[in-house]
Amino acid sequence: MTANYPALRLRRTRATAWSRAMHRENFLSPADLIWPLFVTDGSGVEEPIGSLPGVSRWSLDGIAARAKEAVSLGIPCLALFPNTQPGRRSEDGREALNPDNLMCRAIKTIRDTVGDGLGVLTDVALDPYTSHGQDGLIDAKGYVLNDATVEVLVGQSLNQAAAGADIIAPSDMMDGRIGVIRAALEEAGHHNMQIMAYAAKYASAFYGPFRDAVGSGGLLKGNKMTYQMDPANGEEALREVALDLAEGADSVMVKPGLPYLDIARRVKERFEVPVFAYQVSGEYAMIEAAVTVGSGDRDALVLETLTAFKRAGCSGVLTYHAAHAARLLNA
Numbered sequence: 001m002t003a004n005y006p007a008l009r010l011r012r013t014r015a016t017a018w019s020r021a022m023h024r025e026n027f028l029s030p031a032d033l034i035w036p037l038f039v040t041d042g043s044g045v046e047e048p049i050g051s052l053p054g055v056s057r058w059s060l061d062g063i064a065a066r067a068k069e070a071v072s073l074g075i076p077c078l079a080l081f082p083n084t085q086p087g088r089r090s091e092d093g094r095e096a097l098n099p100d101n102l103m104c105r106a107i108k109t110i111r112d113t114v115g116d117g118l119g120v121l122t123d124v125a126l127d128p129y130t131s132h133g134q135d136g137l138i139d140a141k142g143y144v145l146n147d148a149t150v151e152v153l154v155g156q157s158l159n160q161a162a163a164g165a166d167i168i169a170p171s172d173m174m175d176g177r178i179g180v181i182r183a184a185l186e187e188a189g190h191h192n193m194q195i196m197a198y199a200a201k202y203a204s205a206f207y208g209p210f211r212d213a214v215g216s217g218g219l220l221k222g223n224k225m226t227y228q229m230d231p232a233n234g235e236e237a238l239r240e241v242a243l244d245l246a247e248g249a250d251s252v253m254v255k256p257g258l259p260y261l262d263i264a265r266r267v268k269e270r271f272e273v274p275v276f277a278y279q280v281s282g283e284y285a286m287i288e289a290a291v292t293v294g295s296g297d298r299d300a301l302v303l304e305t306l307t308a309f310k311r312a313g314c315s316g317v318l319t320y321h322a323a324h325a326a327r328l329l330n331a
């Protein structure tokens, strides 16, 4: 017979703050946070994003300031997303290959500002550069072509690597791209380039504010369901992860975050590799909306949700609340 009430009272260890601290199983630290930033042209520019209250697009000088802020807060890595001017967007997204594009200039700016003191994670996908807002090349019917897109993604990855990126993060969900990108990076001598694969990325309704932020939302016709995963599927996420690992990914991402914590946990248990989650724009917006109408306390909601990712087994989390959370954790 196992002990039962009253011999067993789980409330005993919860009775005091010191005891709760002593029994805590998971800890969130600033080192768990990856901070996504939106980059825009110009100088001295800060453009607030309406659907993402509290988040702005920054020109390069602002990106430099955020990089210094990240270092001082103990945040190890930034994730960059460019808002490409409409005039530089095209059907084939060729601006992704321009060595002087906004992304490459932002990478160099961060490098010049903080040296190797901060990791720079760069998104590989064509949606910030295409005139149609899809992540890849499309045929006459608007279907996103797999193999032709992968070829462009290889060029985009090499372009970001040459500019000084530390982690290449393909978010496009084309089949086979990790292997081809890995081979190209090795061939170009980028032996230490990390690849964090957006391996289990779902066709989610939580990406809306992000699409506003990079300026692709208004352009996008239709949806991304022919390449991003069906939110109803779990087994398939494990197959996606297995393939990306076999092809050479160093770590994998599950995205979105909170609604997919079960996937993060299953991936961690099955593969025992570094798993990251992306608490995406719509999740951030949901918390901010709750705070705005008085439905919750921001600090508590932020720390609780981010700690949940640690409990699920994640090594870290991409979150627009990164700086705020780090400030709370450092206080």
Ligand SMILES: NCc1[nH]cc(CCC(=O)O)c1CC(=O)O
Pocket (backbone or CB within 6 Å): 123, 124, 125, 126, 127, 135, 171, 172, 206, 207, 208, 209, 210, 211, 224, 279, 280, 281, 282
């Ligand atoms: N390749 C696009 C990309 N990379 C990151 C996000 C979403 C991130 C967020 O919502 O915060 C998206 C949006 C999409 O797939 O449409």
Ligand SMILES: [Mg+2]
Pocket (backbone or CB within 6 Å): 173, 174, 175, 176, 199, 240, 243, 244
């Ligand atoms: Mg895949």
